[in-house]
Amino acid sequence: MKCEGWISAFADRSSRIRFIRPMAALAIVLTEACAVGPDYKAPQTVLPPEWHNKALIDVSLSQSKEASPALWWSSFDDSVLSSIMEKAIKTNKDIMGAEARLREARAKRDFAAGDRLPTVSAAASASRRRGSAETGIGKTTDFYNAGFDARWELDIFGARQRALEAAEASLQAGEEDLRDVMVTLTAEVGINYLEARSLQRRIAIASETLSALNQSYEIARWRKEAGLVTQLDEDQAIASYQQTKAQIPSLEAGLEQNLNRLAVLLGETPGSLHALMAKKMELPSPARGVAVGIPADLLRRRPDIRRAERNLAAATAQVGVATAALYPSFSLTGSLGLEALSTGGLFTANARTWALALSPALTLFDAGKNRANIDAAQARQEQALASYEGALLTALADVEDALSAYVREKRRLEALLAAEAATLSAYKLASDQYSAGLADFLAVLVAQRTLLTMQDQRAVSEVAVLTDLVRLYKALGGGWIRAEDKENS
Template structure:
């Protein structure tokens, strides 16, 4: 074998198997064995995260989630980021391959009355042999960058679905509170009319009449605020689905009950979040990418080698370009050895090491945040269920008290103060009960988000939002 062939074989072998810098290892964290769970969860069972929002039993919510997956702008941005990461990966892979460029020239000249032509053609090629795996580490980092982009999409879907469900539940809650306020105000207007009749018959005072009418007006005064909050929630829901704020107004106009989840729900074990939570997986991919970049920076401190070559030909006629007498060529390796750079290359490695440490700390923080989210959601859901039960009992009792108080007042056996107190207590307890039902559904949504429940269907991220036309050579528009 010739010396040149031996060199090529050696450098190719080295470039194919040698890398520098640390290899990526899965980060380890200490996790508790079980959740500090309340009665709202079944810790021993794995979480049921696929299509979790369907357990709320509301077909309109299911439709809105599907529409948001297709139209949400944050999701669209995340899909574009995936296309960017994939293109960057392919671009980085290209550094492992040889590059070649062709050239050609034609000149026609006149000298001393003689006209002559000259034609030239050439091919230049080069290949960096990547002796110590710097380019391979760059490809590795780019591959983890693709993983990170995909986890960002999953995170965007998780957040978006949770926001759609939360806003939908809140909107239904406002509808229920508005209906309650209107029913209560109508009942209080009836009480005011009865009080006025009793006043005219001498069975009540003018103060009783004024108080009854004032209480009805006070209840009615709260309705516009509830209407405004409802409208804002529907506007947010519309935007989450990628539409104009008023797009869902008519569709949401007909009131529906506040969705009620089936409880308790399985929460699995804390270790499940390492694979289920997209923010944790994103942090892990970023840590892996940062680790690979250390090797990329470390490789710059070692010698680098490349093979370059060129072929050139020229002739007075096009037919002469391929003739051996007009062909010249050159081929050979180039070796570059860093000797002195003022410590820049070593500092560059230390920069990447510090960045790797930061990404590892970010991973640890993501895990702790995930644990905290789940624990908080479990406690909130468990305690809200207890509160809701007490509020339901209070509302029933106040309802009975209100019925008795009104009956006795109409019969003249009770004072107006008893009716006033009963109506206020019933309205307050009933309104708080609706808010509690909204809170239970919201806490259920928060728990599923905390456990990593998102979209489990297929997402096509390959299609660009804007399809360019006339990208080839064309006359520019003036």
């Protein structure tokens, strides 16, 4: 509150200026105008000085030149991903909705700004009237007038100032909401793209395994025809082949669904990306680490935290709007124009008219409605503060979870790569021994199935590392800097 002294003395001063000319009183009021309600102060946030998983950062993320999480997909060095991301930001329907909400908030801010200024209107009229002969004035009279009317709701206690503060904060919250939608969108596009590439790779692995199983079947069939083995080996080869073949349709269905989701994220109809994604490509490999920073950086990076803080500022200003209703309101009205009984006299000096009035108003009884409105505004302010604090805690947990998942999945991938190498060696040895008649066919099939499983798990883990990295970027608030923001970033 900016004017406690002025308000406490209001009753005493009103008696002293009772006989002061209206314009002098207006000058005093305007020069001492103030805004009631609490002045907004950003909450003092206490965050941990470092991440709980700091040891993981030192080991896994600081060995290379670190990349800013802003436009994180550029570090993947994948032209298709970059083009898809650029298109999604332009055509995604959620982005369009957020942009429309932002335009609405900007219009409301402009309305609140205009509401503090006078309203001026122009009017003109021409009339002819004949009076009643019974009254003795039974003659015809012409009347002409033209002029300007103005009305100004004086913002003595800051209701409109607080409303403008609330609208400005809401506009800024809308900007952060758009950025938050971008963070979510870019993460979803990245994850779906990477999973699509992974499914393509898994389908290729299954197809390559089918070729190997077909060769094993031909060997088993030849050895059976030569009387070296029984029908069992051939049947086992057929069963293993068909079992592997049965996995491919489910992988293809998953790829189809994934591409359709990606198309929707780009604001396109399902099936529109199949041609673009038809060319098989390996999973991208980011060349740089991540600038994880410290927990305090989230206040700057995460749009959802910034949005919650701006919502708190707007709610605080609304308390002032509600509080101002307890105090008198003042409106200043005036007019300037011309009046005459003929068109010829309308534009003479004697036709000029003017009026000026100051109108105070004060609610004396409202059954406690204004007080209840203040209580409601204060409760909304408390809700906004709780939402802000909750957003902070959620952000911290998001980063800790994403960091842990990313680093530990990388360790899992290292183990799977070692296991795959050993499995491949075992498969080659079993095949050689079977061809030499030193091992039965079941050993070959088991080795083949184990190798397929390990290759598939490795492919799943490879994409999990990348999608966990994308989730880490998202948790850090990456993916929202637009072209117009780059100069200020």
